[in-house]
Amino acid sequence: MTDTGPQSSDLVVQLSRASKRFGTVTAVDAVSLDIRRGEFFSLLGPSGCGKTTTLRLVAGLEEPDDGDVRLLGEVVNRRRPYERPVAMVFQNYALFPHLDVRRNVAFGLEQRRVPADRIRERVRRALGLVRLDPDTYARRMPSQLSGGQRQRVALARALVIEPAILLLDEPLGAIDLKLRKEMQLELKALNRQLGITFVYVTHDQEEALTMSDRIAVMNQGRVAQVGTPAEIYENPRTAFVADFIGECNFFDGTVAERDGAVATVARDDGLRFRIPAVNGVAPGRAVRIAVRPEWHDVWRPDEVPPAENALPGVVRDVVYLGETVHVLVRLPEGADARVALRNEGQLTKPVPWRAGDQVAIGWLPEDCQVLEEE
Amino acid sequence: MSGARRLLAGLNRRPQLAAASLLGPGTLWLLLFFFVPIAVVFAYSFMTRGVYGGVTGGFTLEHYRRFLDPLYLGVFRRTVTLAVSCTVLCLVVGYPVAYTIARAGRWKNLLLFLVVVPLWTSFLVRTYALIFLLRDTGFVNAVLLALGVVREPLVLLYTPGAVLAGLVYGYLPLMVLPIYVSLEKLDPTLLEAAEVLGARPLARFWRITLPLSAPGVVAGAMLVFIPALGAFLTPDLLGGAKQMMVGTLVQNQFGAARNWPFGSAASFILMAVVLVAVLAYLRLRDRAPMEAVA
Numbered sequence: 305m306t307d308t309g310p311q312s313s314d315l316v317v318q319l320s321r322a323s324k325r326f327g328t329v330t331a332v333d334a335v336s337l338d339i340r341r342g343e344f345f346s347l348l349g350p351s352g353c354g355k356t357t358t359l360r361l362v363a364g365l366e367e368p369d370d371g372d373v374r375l376l377g378e379v380v381n382r383r384r385p386y387e388r389p390v391a392m393v394f395q396n397y398a399l400f401p402h403l404d405v406r407r408n409v410a411f412g413l414e415q416r417r418v419p420a421d422r423i424r425e426r427v428r429r430a431l432g433l434v435r436l437d438p439d440t441y442a443r444r445m446p447s448q449l450s451g452g453q454r455q456r457v458a459l460a461r462a463l464v465i466e467p468a469i470l471l472l473d474e475p476l477g478a479i480d481l482k483l484r485k486e487m488q489l490e491l492k493a494l495n496r497q498l499g500i501t502f503v504y505v506t507h508d509q510e511e512a513l514t515m516s517d518r519i520a521v522m523n524q525g526r527v528a529q530v531g532t533p534a535e536i537y538e539n540p541r542t543a544f545v546a547d548f549i550g551e552c553n554f555f556d557g558t559v560a561e562r563d564g565a566v567a568t569v570a571r572d573d574g575l576r577f578r579i580p581a582v583n584g585v586a587p588g589r590a591v592r593i594a595v596r597p598e599w600h601d602v603w604r605p606d607e608v609p610p611a612e613n614a615l616p617g618v619v620r621d622v623v624y625l626g627e628t629v630h631v632l633v634r635l636p637e638g639a640d641a642r643v644a645l646r647n648e649g650q651l652t653k654p655v656p657w658r659a660g661d662q663v664a665i666g667w668l669p670e671d672c673q674v675l676e677e678e
Numbered sequence: 679m680s681g682a683r684r685l686l687a688g689l690n691r692r693p694q695l696a697a698a699s700l701l702g703p704g705t706l707w708l709l710l711f712f713f714v715p716i717a718v719v720f721a722y723s724f725m726t727r728g729v730y731g732g733v734t735g736g737f738t739l740e741h742y743r744r745f746l747d748p749l750y751l752g753v754f755r756r757t758v759t760l761a762v763s764c765t766v767l768c769l770v771v772g773y774p775v776a777y778t779i780a781r782a783g784r785w786k787n788l789l790l791f792l793v794v795v796p797l798w799t800s801f802l803v804r805t806y807a808l809i810f811l812l813r814d815t816g817f818v819n820a821v822l823l824a825l826g827v828v829r830e831p832l833v834l835l836y837t838p839g840a841v842l843a844g845l846v847y848g849y850l851p852l853m854v855l856p857i858y859v860s861l862e863k864l865d866p867t868l869l870e871a872a873e874v875l876g877a878r879p880l881a882r883f884w885r886i887t888l889p890l891s892a893p894g895v896v897a898g899a900m901l902v903f904i905p906a907l908g909a910f911l912t913p914d915l916l917g918g919a920k921q922m923m924v925g926t927l928v929q930n931q932f933g934a935a936r937n938w939p940f941g942s943a944a945s946f947i948l949m950a951v952v953l954v955a956v957l958a959y960l961r962l963r964d965r966a967p968m969e970a971v972a
Contacts, residue, residue, distance in 0.1 A: 365870055385874040398871035402889045411885070415876035465875065 314341045315377070316469055316501045317362055322371035324357050331357040333525035334371065339503060344495045346504045346512040349522035350548065355505045358522070359471050362503060364388045376468060386415070391462035392471040396478070397454045399446040405431070405457050406442040412465035430464035431457075433494065452483045459491075463498070472504045476511065488515050509549045513537065521545045537596075543675050546594035553597065553641040554675075555615075559589045566669060569593075573636055577613035578669040585674060592675045597644035599671040602631050602657055603664045612666035617641065619661040629655045633665050641665050723942035731936040741943035750927070750944075757923040758951070760838065760913075761906040764845040765853075768902045769895065771846065772853035776894070777887075779854070780861035790858070793851050801848060805915045808844050809835060812916070836918035844912040849905060853898035860894030861887070893963065900959050904952050924948050 317339035324332040332354045339345045347355040360366040361373055364385035372379050380388055391412070399408050409430055413423045431438045434456040446454055455475060462470055472491075476484045492515050495502045506512050512519050513533040521528045521536060521544075529541045540546035543554060555577065557569035567581040569591055579585065579593055601612065608614040617633035620640060628644045635641055643665055645655055657663060689696040723741055725733040744750065779789045796804060811817045812834040819831040834840055864887065872882045910925030917923070922930075924944055931941030 363874055365874070385870075386876045386878060390874060392871070392874045394867055394871055396865075396867060398865070398867040400868060400872070400886060411872065411877075412875035415878075415881060461875065471874075 315339065316341045316343075316375065317345075317503060318372075318374040318377075319358070319361065320372045320374070322358075322361055322368040322373055324354075324361060324366050325369050330525050332361060332368075335522075335525070335527050336371075337520055337527065337530065339501060342495075342499045342501055344492060344502045344504065344515055344517045346506055346516040346519045347522055348506055348509060348512040348519050348549075349528075351507060353522040354525040355507075355522050356473055359392075359473055359503060359505045362469070363390055363392050363471050389468040390471055391465050391467035391469075393455075393458045393462050393473065393475045395474045397446075397458040397475075399454055399457055399461070401446050403446075404442065405436070405444050405446070405449070406438075408446065408457055409461045409464050411461065416465065426464055427460075430460040433463060434460045435490070436460065451479055452487070455479060455487065459494075463494070463500075467500065469501045469503060472502060474505055474507070476506075476508075484511075491515060513549070521548060523548075538673075540594060540673055541676050543592060543594065546673060546675065551597050551642055551644075552594045553600070554592055554594055555672075556590070556592045559585055559587050559591055561587055571637075575615060575636070577615070579672055579674055580670055582674050584676075593672040594675055595667050595672045597630065597642045598628070598646075599667050600641070600643040601666045602633065602643050602645070603666050605662055605664045608664050608666050612668055614664040614666045615641070616662070616664050619657045619659050619663055621659055622655060622657055624650065631655065631657050631663075633663060635665075719942045720946060722939050723946050725939050727937050727939050731932075731938055733938055738939075741940045742947070744940060745943060745947055753922050753927055754924055754947070756838070756921070757907060757925070757948075760842060760845065760923060761903050761909075763842055764849065764906040765899050765903045767842065767846045768850050768853040769899065772850055772898065773857055773895070775850075776854045776857035776861055779858050780864075790855075793854050797851060801911060804848070805844060805912055808840075808847065808916060812840050812843070835916065836920060838917070838921055841913045841917040841921050841923075844916040845906050845909060848909075848912060849902040852901040852905075856897040856901065857891055857894040860891040860897075864890050896959055896962050900955065903955055907952060907955075908948055 315338045317337065319335050319337040321334040321336055322332060323330060323334050335354070335358055337345075337358075347358055349355045357366060361368055362375070364380065364383055364387070368381055373381055375388055375390070385392075400411065403411070406427055409427045410423050413426060418426070427442070428438045431441065436453065436456050441449070441453065441457075446457070449457065455478075458475070475491075476487050479487065488511060491502070491504075494500075504512075504515065513536075516533055518530060518532055519536050520530045523544050529536060529545045531539070536545060536549055540549060540552075543552075546552040546554070555569075555571070557571040557577070560568045560570040560576065562568075562581050562585060565581050566578050567585045568576055568578050570576050579591065585591065602619075603609075603612075603614065605614075605616060615635055617635045619631060620634045621632045623630040623632065625647075627647055629647050629650065631643045631645060633641045633643060689699065722733050724737050724739070726736045726738060726740075728734045745754070775793070779786055779793070782789050809816070813819075814831040814833070814835070816834070818834060819828075822828045823831065868886055868890070869882050872886050877885060908925045909923060910929045913921050913923040914926050914929070917926075924947075928941045928945045928948070931937045931944065935941075
């Protein structure tokens with residue numbers, strides 16, 4: 305988690321308290337981001353969280369109302385997209401329907417007055433990069449391509465101008481699952497191979513976790529958390545992040561006492577659990593913790609190991625998911641906690657729990673995330 | 679099931695019957711009131727003229743030959759020139775209008791409405807209004823005289839310019855509307871994509887907007903050119919006798935001159951020109967996917 309303090313020349317994209325308002329709606333609210341050279345950086349959040357507007361601020365398709373956008377160290381707030389070192393892949397590909405694949409890919413080079421023979425060569429190379437055979441596809445019209453092929457053409461069209469920064473706005477949204485997984489790996493490989501900084505907008509948390517070096521989770525126009533996929537998943541700072549990325553059980557209470565590195569929290573119903581005594585944990589403070597389903601265990605009520613926290617409950621359902629088996633446990637307050645157990649073979653070593661069983665859910669005090677208020 | 683529902687269900691099962699019943703009335707109408715009269719006119723164009731109008735049988739190519747007379751060829755040339763000029767002017771004036779409306783956001787509907795409003799009044803009335811504007815003692819001259827721009831009234835009426843002005847005025851909405859439709863359909867993301875790829879405003883217009891609105895331009899050009907070619911009201915009222923066009927010629931032959939066969943021949947020659955124009959349009963349109971249309 306320790307940043308080795310990147311050189312400012314390595315910061316390819318910098319947003320400093322950048323805001324964008326549309327009428328009375330603040331789409332992007334004082335967002336600050338530093339994106340490093342060559343990084344695969346994702347903007348992740350639910351629809352309407354401002355991730356696409358943030359991307360458009362970087363592209364120059366929107367100008368910030370407040371704050372600064374810096375690209376390669378220069379303030380570019382009022383610069384048009386064609387004056388910025390960026391290329392973009394649009395959500396619906398935005399291929400020019402009246403131009404064939406070759407002319408679509410050549411477009412950016414033609415605008416830059418690249419000589420025709422160089423264009424021909426670079427178009428072929430770009431199509432090769434996205435694994436489209438130039439001899440087969442160069443003369444096709446966009447309407448004669450499948451969704452996946454269009455996606456590749458859009459990518460080639462953006463890569464061919466050799467931008468410092470490639471912006472991708474949910475480029476895989478309209479592609480079927482199998483192809484999407486394939487493209488995810490290809491995009492990641494292209495990012496490594498070309499050394500271009502990728503800024504990737506998605507609402508798909510799994511996609512963001514798979515591809516990104518770092519992720520900015522956005523909510524309501526603000527950045528909720530920035531970090532590596534592991535940091536975001538394992539140390540979510542707020543309930544929103546914990547809930548949006550993966551599944552989570554939340555437990556509330558008031559800090560009763562603090563003893564060195566451990567604090568004890570009392571729930572409204574008097575049951576207690578221990579948490580790591582992180583900053584800000586002081587007696588009398590209300591806290592909320594998040595526990596991932598796979599951090600939990602299910603025990604018979606009298607068999608809980610003393611090292612673990614435990615809350616009593618009744619098994620409501622056991623759900624078979626393949627890799628894991630989820631046990632849904634109804635807690636005293638009426639909420640369901642979800643516990644993910646590794647599937648060790650339900651035919652040979654089945655999970656011993658059935659609906660209606662009296663159980664306890666347990667977890668180690670360190671296996672939780674103490675959340676900040678939002 | 680009610681009778682109507684049973685009928686619909688039956689038609690659903692027999693698509694050919696359904697097609698026939700949908701197309702039937704229109705086909706019958708066109709046969710009766712379009713095809714039959716055209717056939718009659720075509721036949722007339724080869725017959726001899728009757729003394730008091732009408733025709734008296736026989737077969738002759740005389741009327742087509744007569745059209746080759748320099749007098750009528752002149753009329754023909756003037757007609758084509760005027761129709762082409764009118765189309766070009768409508769395009770030059772209409773494209774920016776359509777472009778602005780397509781981008782006018784919440785004013786769009788009001789502006790479209792304003793384009794269509796003139797069509798609510800009879801074309802005849804509006805053409806008379808133009809006479810009041812253009813005549814020696816008309817509004818334009820009054821203003822020019824009052825401003826001291828001219829000492830004597832300009833001769834505006836009964837000139838080719840007056841006819842052209844009238845035609846452009848009359849057919850402008852037919853150019854604006856199809857261009858507007860094609861610009862309205864244009865996906866703004868395409869322009870953004872072009873901009874991020876390095877295209878400045880003018881390049882975006884030439885490379886994206888114009889080619890993608892070409893179908894509208896071609897359709898608008900056809901909608902203006904064809905009626906402009908056959909126009910008779912405007913040249914008659916604003917051009918007077920000196921500015922005869924093929925349309926006025928045909929009207930004349932069926933009216934005052936009482937030479938129906940010659941009028942028929944003239945209108946068939948006009949139709950041949952229109953046919954050539956339409957064929958050209960169809961070729962443009964079919965080639966379009968390669969170059970122009972989405």
